[in-house]
Amino acid sequence: MYEIRQRPVRLEIGHPHDRLPLRSASEVREARRAGNRARSGFVDELRCECARPGCRATVPALAEGYRGVRERFIVVPEHGGGDDMVVAAADRFFVVDVVDERPLARRRLHRSGPEAA
Numbered sequence: 001m002y003e004i005r006q007r008p009v010r011l012e013i014g015h016p017h018d019r020l021p022l023r024s025a026s027e028v029r030e031a032r033r034a035g036n037r038a039r040s041g042f043v044d045e046l047r048c049e050c051a052r053p054g055c056r057a058t059v060p061a062l063a064e065g066y067r068g069v070r071e072r073f074i075v076v077p078e079h080g081g082g083d084d085m086v087v088a089a090a091d092r093f094f095v096v097d098v099v100d101e102r103p104l105a106r107r108r109l110h111r112s113g114p115e116a117a
Contacts (some may be wrong), residue, residue, distance in 0.1 A: 004060050006063075008117065009049070025051030026051070026098075027048065028051050028052075028053055029050070029051050029069065029073055029098070032045050032047050032048070032049040032050075033049050033073060033074075035047065035050065036074070037064070038104055040064045040074075041061075041063060044060070044062055044065065045058040045059065045060060046058060046059050046060075046061050046063065046074065047059075048074070048075050048076045048079055049073040049075055050073070050075045050076070050079035052079060055079065057076040057078075059074050059075070059076060059092055059093040060092055060093065063090070063092075063093040063095070066088045066090070066093075066095050067095055067099075068087070068095065068114050071094050071097070071098075072087065072095050072096060072097055073095070073098065073111070074093050074094070074095055074096075075093065075094050075096055076093060076094075077092075077093070077094050080086035080094040080096050083097070083098060083099040084097070084098055085097045085099055086100075
């Protein structure tokens with residue numbers, strides 16, 4: 001019987017701090033966003049800030065100007081969705097707010113109050 005082991009994902013963006021082992025979707029997104037913000041103004045394209053560990057998609061650097069709020073992420077249209085709320089859209093990118101990254105079943109378990117039913 002084979003045993004499946006999860007290894008930390010290595011996100012190679014170009015800066016040594018971006019090559020740290022990442023474990024969660026939010027860490028992947030945060031690392032890509034930090035790398036994009038550091039390179040903004042120096043390159044023509046930025047990395048997609050989706051939560052997919054192996055994503056190599058790019059968005060135009062001008063998308064950074066549409067971010068608006070620092071907590072938002074820039075993704076290619078095919079990688080938006082799920083719990084992402086699109087706040088700006090263009091042909092090659094979406095600017096999204098991440099509503100909640102926990103799976104729906106876990107969110108239901110963590111609710112409290114009358115709406116928890």
